[in-house]
Amino acid sequence: MMFKKIKSKYLKYVLIGIGTLLIAATLFVFSVYLGVWGKLPSKSELAGFEYQQASEVYTADSVLIGKYYLYDRQPIAYSEFPQHLLDALVSIEDERYYEHSGIDYPSLLRVGFKTILMQDQSSGGGSTLTQQLAKNLYPRRERKKTNITVNKVKEMIIASRLESIFSKDEILTHYLNTVSFGDNTFGIESASLKFFNKKTSQLRIEEAAVLVGMLKATYGYNPRVYPEKSLARRNLVLQSMVKNDFLSEAEKDSLTAIPLKLDYRKFDYTDGIAPYFREEVRKKLIKWAKSENEKGNEYNIYTSGLKIYTTLNYKMQVMAEGAMKKHMSKLQKSFEDSYGKRAPWIQNKKLVEKVVRGTPHYQKLLKNELSTSEVWDSLSQKRNMVLTDWSGDKTVNASTIDSVQHYMKFLNTGSMGINPKTGAVHTWIGGIDFKRYKFDHVAQAQRQVGSTFKPIVYTAALETGIPPCAYFSASEVAYENLKGWSPSNSGNKDEAYLNYSMEESLSKSVNTVAVKVLEATGIENVLNQAKKMGVFSKLPNQPSVALGTGEIYLNELAGAYASYVNNGKAVLPYLIETITNQNDSILVQFEPKRAKKRAFSKQTQQIMLEMMKSTINTGTAKRIRSTYKLNNDIAGKTGTTQNNKDAWFVALTPKLVHITWVGLDNHEIGFKSTSLGQGANAALPIFASWYQQLNKHKEFNAITKARFEKPNPFVLDQLNCEPVKRDGFFKRLFTNPKKKKSKKFRNG
Template sequence: MKHRFLKIGIIVLLGLLLASILFVASVGWGLWGPLPSKNDLSDFQYQRASEVYTADSVLIGKFYLYDRQPIVFEDIPEHVLDALVAIEDERFYEHSGIDYRSLGRVALKTILMQDQSAGGGSTLTQQLAKNLYPRRDRKKTNIVVDKIKEMFIARRMEDIFTKDEILTHYLNTVSFGDNTFGIESAALKFFNKRTKDLLLEEAATLVGMLKATYSYNPRIFPERSLERRNLVLAAMAKNKMLPETEKDSLIALPITLNYREYDNNDGLAPYFREEVRKKMLKWAEEQGETGKEYNIYTSGLKIYTTLDYNMQYWAEEAMREHMKTLQGRFEKSYGKNAPWLTDQKLITKQIRQSRIYKKLKASGLGEKQIMDSLKRKKKMVLVDWDGEKTVRASSIDSLKHYMKFLNTGSLALDPKTGAVKTWIGGIDFEHFKFDHVAQSKRQVGSTFKPLVYTAALEVGIEPCTYFSAEEVEYENLKGWSPGNSGKKDEAYLNYSMEEALSNSVNTVAVKVMEKTGIDNVIAMAKNMGIFTELPKQPSLALGTGEIYLNELAGAYASYMNEGRAVLPYLINAIADKNDSLLVKFEPKRATQPAFSEQTRQIMVEMMKSTVNSGTASRLRSTYKLNNDIAGKTGTTQNNKDAWFVALTPKLVHVTWVGLDNHEIGFKSTSLGQGASAALPIFAKFMQKMNKHASYNPITRAQFSKPDPVVLQMLDCEPVKRDGFLKRLFKNPNKKRKKKFRGGY
């Protein structure tokens, strides 16, 4: 009987062994799903994040599905490899993809003895197989099949890759959590440095995360991560990769992170990066039409932009400093009578334009049901200049809260090439996605006047021609009567063109337009790079035309670029994943000057007067800037838009400030004029640049001396007062009536 049971037992064991062999063989034959061939394994491609660099080679952003930046073996320090092998697979250099000793330990302890602390038996090669071919089905019944598949793949990998190549592939593919893949992306995220620059304790921290990327995340669980890092260091010492004394000194060190999230909403220049992304999508589409396939999210492109890292940083600092203060003054000026609090008609209009209202409307709810829903209070986060606040508020409360925010757009570019140096599309990309540089067309106010005066000079009007500041009522324009907010006796004053421009006298600007002709002004604007269709109206002289901010910047650049307009551009070059140049972009400049050199010099002198003694004089008096600067302020009707354009020999800077809701303006001109609302952003930016000697080539650049003939043409009395008899028969309180005869 004993022999019979023994015989049956042996047959059963042999049967189980044969079944196991056949089962393993069936997995290898592909009966449980295909396995990659050696050709497949040797030809696999990483999905690589595309990288965005500033002109001074600082990485500021990435475009990716998976945040991965593969590196070569030579860029991986030895201590990174040692840490990995010591804690994850200490017999890595001895086995051929499968560690049978570890498998025996797992079988004995984990399976038979149910000891969960015994760990797993997967080698680094098997883990690489899992990284490259992730398990699709998480059911326990498929774990055995998946494990066996990974063993087959691991053995094939060991045949075609060296140990160094396997380690490199592993470190390039392994997940570090938060959609971050590969050691290079992890090093940049947690320590803001390349893998090759990681210190030993930093490498141990990252390698320690691999056991559980969330549980050992040093940002979320610093104490737990520290324990795990020290365990890695201990494993290195145990495997003779690290002297005991050095291990002890490293264990005593804290984890010091320099965390940097490459998030589209955060970081430097988010509006700029978004515009780069749009242009890259268009470029990739154009390449696809020629048979060249590039994906900005997976092809690992290197995008080298025109942006200057430091200048952008200072520009954003300057913007935040000014806008926070201005927002406080703006809200205080309205007090309890603010339109976002009391103007029910405006509030209702805003509600009906909101996304949530339209969504509820589309779902079939009636007006009362929608409003009841929007009035319901709930826990939400509201943001202001002091940060995030968790409050109980309704959707209507939230809409009213965000209605009040002033926004801004600013751009700085090289006037010779059009290369963008700074780009600020708004106050906060996460909450205000609309880009006021590339997407917003606003009335430009008095910043359009230099184009009018440029056209006037080109048709032969002398700069010392005098124009009366008297207010006129134009009969053929339905009694339109542009006025000034200046002196009471302006009806008796006659301004030279330089004085009128520097003090932004509206009545004179209209008269200069009349004498020049509207068609000539519009033609000049077009030649200076204004592609937007302008209204053929006399009010154009006061800047009623709506123009993109980057258009205006390109037009003003012509004053610093021999009369030639430039097209602002953002990308210098694009390279592939191996850093081989794919395309280099050349500046796009007008082939012919829009105006003569003499006109250019006259206009620069006029706009220098704006800064030295005119509407922008606070650059000198308040902000104490001694740089060579010319410029023009601008304010639109009802104080809806504030502008300032600054010209220096090496930089053009344009700033707009206002509200996205066109129906709300500044309470007063003193607060909402360009000199108060927009100019300070440039002033603070220039102050910051002045502190750094490395930017002296920009900040200390000087305007070229004008020709003596130009100085002679401008040598006249700024203002002439009407003679006694003329004053005697002129009533300053009565508007003179006439017809506008400027081609309208």
């Protein structure tokens, strides 16, 4: 009797305790529901949530080459998920997904029993896919142990609301579009592109299993970092698919035998194809978005999921970058060897000091109120650092000054290829390495263009009535009214006795003749001609402009040269064709900007093309034919500036204009010799090697096999003259070739 009373008494206390706990738990859940522990999203808020989506950049041939994002996410529709991906996800993450309404109570009891009573920490969290979606949409802000229960209850309530709003398929869609795969990658599409370089719809079963397997621990099962762990996890996912009748044992065994194979592609700001081009596109997008926002249209290039379709040709760009790297690595070695131990970045201490003083490190130390000697001592301290050259990264013991000297010596480049009819950019290379050199030599650099300006001078001459068979003496002249300025030529010592036709002097790039053609034409006429051809940079109103002392942007020069194969009309190179939203609805379509009027006559156009064909066939660019064996229709012009600071090559074909520049960013360092630094040697090979590759691909036949139109007989007749005339015997007899003539420069 006594035992029964004691038992009844203890039972009473147990029941009271259980009841108290139930009431407390109910009140706690109710308090979470009411928002005491933080506001919960309403059903209307859940129904209207939007993803922050990465904007995507595509080439003209529909290749994804880059993204702009805060979170790398590319949402896709349910129809784009392969069934085996969904089967794998449900099998390993939520077996009863289609049976519960957001909360899997049997799973919760199992986890609670194992975790609390059996202290099994590997029992899992018991969260359903819907609860995980709730966590994806509303990440936990507090990760302290005291907040775990609150967070779990919040996620259960949000999960129940999600289930009442969305169908099971819609929840899976939202989950797969929001779940993190680590490395700032969100959603299955971005993960699929990153790890396998393919769209989600193209994933094979074993690849889908790898990505699904990552969800348990995005770093621990990252296939790039831990391939063995990832492989084991993949096989576990495949086994769970067998358990849930999505795969047979035989299928599983076959898939398990497949090795883990990634095609990893990181969409990074500094990596990948065409980084300078992508950066220029980004700048233009920001301007466009700003103007649209002023109109009341809210667009953010990092979150609005825009799709940007550009003019770039992927294959052409890949080949262009390959040709550039091959040539520049060889040229760099020749450049360094030419200077040897007497290189300015080694021997010219004043120049090194000047460059060091311009570095952020130097300026930062000065702001810390250190003396100049203390700053210099600090920058002279050696430590382990990574220095990069064409052979790769190397860890060396060096100082900041050593680093400055190392990078001072590197040649850089800029090149672009455009459609001369529209200005559409096919290729764009802004420099040798975007990681190290952010400065874009296509859109940001104004450099002296050297002899590539001469065709504009000769065009103006023809337009003012000077015939192409007019002869000009190649003798050097000291111009009295220009402080004795005396342009000279490199090469033939006998040139004092030679008189060149316009065609021959342009193809051989004779400086003395170019100045005399400018003199006969008039500087103002030449400057006006340049403006008509789309040159907007301010040019010097000086005779030296004939030799290309004006500083012009590379893309500006490309647009001007396009007029020679575009009915005399200049174009403005452009990069973006269309911008759409995530549903592919066009937001804006950009039209080519071309000059409305011809810059010169049809006759002048044909004459200039014939002259520039001679540059390729017999002139300064003849190695196009002799060395590179290019038999395509090509016209062009080489260019080299004073002291070999800039090397240029312009190639004109019926359907392509290509410009290349090579030089150093430091204007105080040039090539050691003209033979190394002339445009034909330093710049031309980049185009020539690239064009050789284009010739090998039939898909580019429309460009490479295009032919210039035949000039009319009158034009050919005008050019039918001896290229060079030699002074007569008596004139040579009374002329001292070593003595410069003195005269006044007569402008026009």
